[in-house]
Amino acid sequence: MNSKEIFKQKANEAGYTQVVDVDLSKLNFEPSLLAMCAQNACGYYGTNWTCPPGSGELEDLKKKILSYKEGVLVQKMYTLEDSFDFEGMMAGSADFNTLFYDMMDYLSGEIGDKFYSLKAGSCDLCEQCTYPDAPCIIPDKARPSIEACGINVSALCDIAGIPYIYGANTVAYDALFLF
């Protein structure tokens, strides 16, 4: 099996809702998304090394992503008690992030550094991020958010042919693995 197949087998066993190939040539890298980040609706702009501006220049991120040949989008959907179930959303996010880092650990053991990974949303590995006073302390695991790379997650799901949302009382999280 090649690296992508090794990953997909493990990802399917790990319980993701979706594990699908992405044609990287179809990705759009939109500077306008970074301008939206700068409006700081999420509150994470300028707070960590994985969101703008700490995540780096769009052209550099694009070059890095397109240096890989194949992509796999993974997604997990969680059911909420109702649309105000903030605790459920946070629990889903925490579970998804744990799975993301577990998959990275697994891949590192199987194929070394022959992969890259991105996930939607900011880094939450440290209680207090070092940004901007000192370098990231876990650079092997902290990855730029998909949005910081100018990639619209909804459009990414369209390219992969999977839903972005699953309707009332659900939430879904996404990550992109590159080989």
Ligand code: SF4
């Ligand atoms: S790993 Fe820690 S220091 Fe690095 S970006 Fe994430 S929170 Fe910040």
